[in-house]
Amino acid sequence: MKENDSIGIEDLDEVIISATRTIRQLSALPLPAQIISKKDIKRSNSVRLNDILNEQTGLITVPDFGGGEGIQLQGLDSQYTLILIDGVPLVGRSAGTLDISRITVGNIKQIEVVKGASSSLYGSDALGGVINIITDTPKKGFNGEVNYRHGTFNNQDLGTAINYKKDKIGLTAFYNRYSSHGYDLNPENSLNTVEPFSNQTANLKLAYELSDYTNAIISGRYYTQNQDYVASETLSGQSDINEWNTHLLFSHKASEKWSGYFEFYATQYQADEYLDDNNGNRFSDSYFKQSLIRPEVRTTYNINDTNSFIGGVGFNHETLDRTDFSTQPEFNAPYIYLQYDGTIFKNFNVILGTRFDSHNAYTSQFSPKAAVRYALNDKIAVKGSVGYGFKAPDFRQLYFDFTNATVGYTVVGYNAVADVISQLETQGEIANVIVPVSEFNQELKPESSISINLGVDYNPLAQLKLGVNLFRNHITNLIDTRIIANKNNGQNVFSYYNINRVYTEGLEFDAIWKFNQNIKIAGGYQLLFAKDRDVIEAFENGYIFARETQGSPSFKLKKGDYFGLYNRSRHMANLKLFYTIPKWNLDFNIRSTYRSQYGLFDSNGNNYLDTYDDFVNGYAIIDLAVNKSLFNNYQIGLGVDNLFDFTDTQNISNIPGTLIYGKLNIQF
Template identity: 40%
Template sequence: MKKIIGTLFFVFAFINTISAQQTQKKDTINGLEEVVVTATKNKRQLSSISVPVTLLKAKDIEALGVTNLKDVLQEVTGLDIVYDHGAGVQLQGLNSDYILILVDGNPLVGRVSGTFDLSRLNLGDIEQIEIVKGPSSSLYGSEALGGVINIITKKANRTSASIIGRYATNNTITGNAELDFVKDKFKLNVGLNHYQTDGYDLSPETFGKTVSPFNNQTFLTNIGYDFTKKLKFTVGGRYFQEKQDYDYLSNELVINSEGKVKDFFVVPKFEYKHSDKLQTSLRWYYTRYKTDSESIYKETNENYDSSFFKESFQQLESQTTYQFHKAHTLTVGLGYIRETVNTSRLDADITFKANNVFAYAQYLWDINKKANVTVGARIDNHDAFTTQFNPKFSGFYRFTDNFSVNASIGTGFKRPTFQQLYLNFSNASVGYTVFGTTYVVEGIEKLLQEEQIKRNEDGSPILYDDYYKIKNDDGKIDPETSIGINFGFNYSPIKNVFIKGNLFRNDLDNLIESTAIALKTNNQFVYSYKNISRVYTQGITLDVSYHLNEKIKFSIGYQYLDAKDKDVVEEIKDGKRYGRDPKTGESYKLKLSDYGGLFNRSKHSGNFKITANNIWKKISANLRIIYKGPYGFADVNGSGILDADEEYTKGFSLVNTNISRPFWKDKLIWSIGAENLFDYTYKTEEYTITSNPGRILYTSLKLNL
């Protein structure tokens, strides 16, 4: 911590000195006109925001030539995509579990083992994407612990239409159609997307494909009607379905499995503008997520396994913003959340329900043209755990037109999942059992009656300490919590050079992990969950861009990341952690320098991009190099942590490019390009990056009507 503050101070002093020497003209700080909504739940100029925000605009996203949100986020400095039960985004070293994904401010649900699979979100109908780094639970509640990614969908502003057709390697076909219609007070936007692929196979020597063929369809809409100049009504909606068919082997018999994913949301919203100073809104957001999986023996068509998972989430929220004496903005909100989950991983057909009432307030003071501060907090009162209070404080100061700083500190939380609270699952083939904490007492009682718990010689059942702890706490489990600090700056040392940097530190506490609570007669354990580990992530992100002229732009991004388990660090200090020499098999005491921190995190990552717009015959092109430094993939030597060279991947770079040319007065745009141009794949005996299909070539046509 001291180190961070020291470095912070140094960087601050250094930049301050330089900037004092430079006097620059106005308008050199990037994008004065850019407006974001996520950081404060109100429209606000990006250039005076007091928290770290990355903004991706529609035209920048389109220029990448990719089709899925994960491909876009992959290229953002400080973001990474980690594949664990889906493509999850990692931000400031925090996994998908701790990042809230929003569409127009509404949280998307449907996580698998904590991961929100971004591949459910195809590109289309997007106005811009706003990425807020650092804890944002003071506005958004649970899961906004590491940050928030908000997808702002397109609202119709004039009647128009477009159609995109795209063909790529692996027989991947994408079709996207959008229609905007405006008539007087009525606005309509409709988007349709179809995606299909044959998948790919990285290990032809084994049965089954690495990624089996799948297809999905998305329907998005935004309807707006202005009753009066003051009263506006909008309704947003989405429907998504995906189907995947695949074969795999079980005991040398071929199993055919059909997996389906569906999600849906609708969000009607009224906005009432009393005056320029006072606005209020009321919205109801309802979303459902459902997966279904049916597996049969291919030869006999007999049922092998079937499972489902259903989740619903609804939120009623009102928000009022009041601006007084021009410089003061007060935002207050009140809401109610109701969630249900129903899954086949339960003994009986029970739907679990949870209720959450929340309130938040935020005060933003524009002290003068140079400085502003924001203070906010939110209270979440939930059925299943203690009330959460999450404050946040942030400030912005502009030293000169070319140099500004921002700093923020806030807390975040993630509530225990339904699984951690209510699960009652026994693995049929291995024989272990998992109980959610609220079910522990009842579940153990039942197992005791059924004589499934092993007994000591004196007849007492073998129950571990953690069972009694959970019992004494009445099955309550605390949310995971964090404190995050960010310190950022924007600096333009010379004309057309822009530097944006951010130092961050997140301290996570009470992380929930599984724990053995009893021994079964079959010598397997009964597991439940408890608050146990403490983790920190810290680092720096830096983006430097240089605009050679109106047309050509270079940029470099870099992130240094240090993420460790605090308890592991302490145990190493106490000499209680051991490694194993792979050659001799002998153990040795680990040193702090051996510990590589949390898995799946690159210490160094970065990107280099060249963009050329409208260079010759209106052709635009770009080249992007995305570097991912070595990261730990798994424990190989049995130490339980990342500590040995063979537990790391090598660092690698992926090169992406896109070239496009408009025809017929921009009515038609033709693009060709490549993702992973040099066909890089990673496959060793220990580890294969299965998410990387190798080189993808594509061509697409967009027709603007």
């Protein structure tokens, strides 16, 4: 493969492809984006994706009820951030969250984070932004490595990678096994916070140079996990996940101006779990099987060195078969997109893009985006972007039909309401209907957002980079749950509906100071406000009351008493120091993150989060890592995550306390 091919160019430092689907220098991009390099991932000794993303400005991992971890970006829930591997999406959002802890970092070349609505290129689920995990590609020669890490709770991570490239053919192979005995944050409870588990990941990527102008890459990934599933002292079982992806990419350079790409992607995510009682009798079974097939053709046209177009057309075919569904749904969604990226005049870059998504189950979407960057001089540049993002209603929100056998409540997907309510009425289970079934005759609308980002990049010195970004995400047609009927057993029937006027806004500040070749300091801060406009008006109009303590008289709240949406911190920050001592072949780093207080639920009975509610206290996490190279091909490492043993046994399930580990890396 030639060094000036698109794939070869990806090896350059500070080059990003996710923001525009073309090769761009990060420093000249008009969009808020960042790159997490392989070097920084290795130095931190991170083993899972959630470990490394938690240390980035404006990102925080949030555990869901099933124990998985999603990523919150600019105050938007994890369901609004699209997760890609090599430019294609992962599936398996059983409850809206894609668990990023299932992704190993052992074969990651770099991680690209693009903030702000990106549906103009990526369609649904990119309402808040995109995180693209770029995996290793074949490099000339033969080499490999074995990496092993062992730590507290018998956490073990074993990975091995092989690289081979000669003449026209190249190959990378990677295998990882990760396991843990789990942990328990609340000994008074008979259940563990995280049950024992083990998972395995295998990746294979084959590249072949058909000619000087035509290349082919085929890759496959397989992931499997087994975990104990314990629901109570009398109910236990197993939870299994099996996931596979296959990705085929042909690229052809027809001339200096024209390049074409054909991409075919298929993936399937399957989760099965069961519970048995103490006598071995089956209590429950559940399954979740989601598949996605996506072919895409795209082309780039380079008018000259500074102006280009990229366009593409593709088709998404998605199916889901799962427990408690009224049907086996099928989504078919063709799409087309076009983007212009050019320098109108000196130091002024413009990106204009749009995409049209059709769909068999919801309203078609038109997603425009515009971004500009103007370099005032060699040190200061201003940039801004505005884009439309959307998230289609997922299968669960449309077709769910679930009744809790123990408590007795029912949750119904929007499209299943008429049939389920009719059935429950026939069975004599409905006391009264609160929301008429006729209100569900229209389509459940996709959630949408107008995303605005305004920023300044300032490089006062060659070694110092500063950046400030102001952001606002205005979300409409947000999908939420509401009670639509009361049951005779005293429980309720819930379904989904669209609400309006939710927003997140704030600022982000980033700084990188490379004092010299051996010392690097990086840090960031996010200020966030996340609120519902309708709730603000209710506080302003004096409709909301609270009590300071249980039993005390209630009083009227003011607008300033409204804190905002649940599980959002007003302040988050990070600070990292990387220090290398070449003569000792030693690398040391200390990394810290801070999250201010946040509320998880309403504790004073008014259904809103206000300053008189109970909050989770703010906290700081400090991690240390030391790595030393021996005899060129060996490296040993020691580290401590969560140095001061922070835990919150009541509210935070994904921070288990201090983790001490050792690591061995062998290269060949």
